[in-house]
Amino acid sequence: MARLGLRPTDRTAYLIIFLTTIGLWGTIEYKVRSVDRRTARLERKVDLVLESLGVEYVDPALDEVDTLVREGKKIQAIKRYRIITGANLSEAKDAVERMEV
Incomplete structure (x- = not known):
């Protein structure tokens, strides 16, 4: 890293940015999956309601x-x-x- 002209504090800053980005990405992915699961449950419930009413959509x-x-x-x-x-x-x-x- 010395050849690139990065000081130890620069490397630490880049590492912190990298780890923060990975953490945020994981959080966003978890939230999206959670919304997908909730949406699928709602769709199943709507399908059951339509089926019980005898309505075909x-x-x-x-x-x-x-x-x-x-x-x-x-x-x-x-x-x-x-x-x-x-x-x-x-x-x-x-x-x-x-x-x-």
């Missing part, structure tokens, strides 16, 4: 996915669902399987 953007499901093209339906919604593979698979019923 189909998002107009998902008409293409619904058509693929009815045609028996499950894999293409999952892929299209992921593109439209940004869901991960597991979420898309669960959603498409719910559409099959």
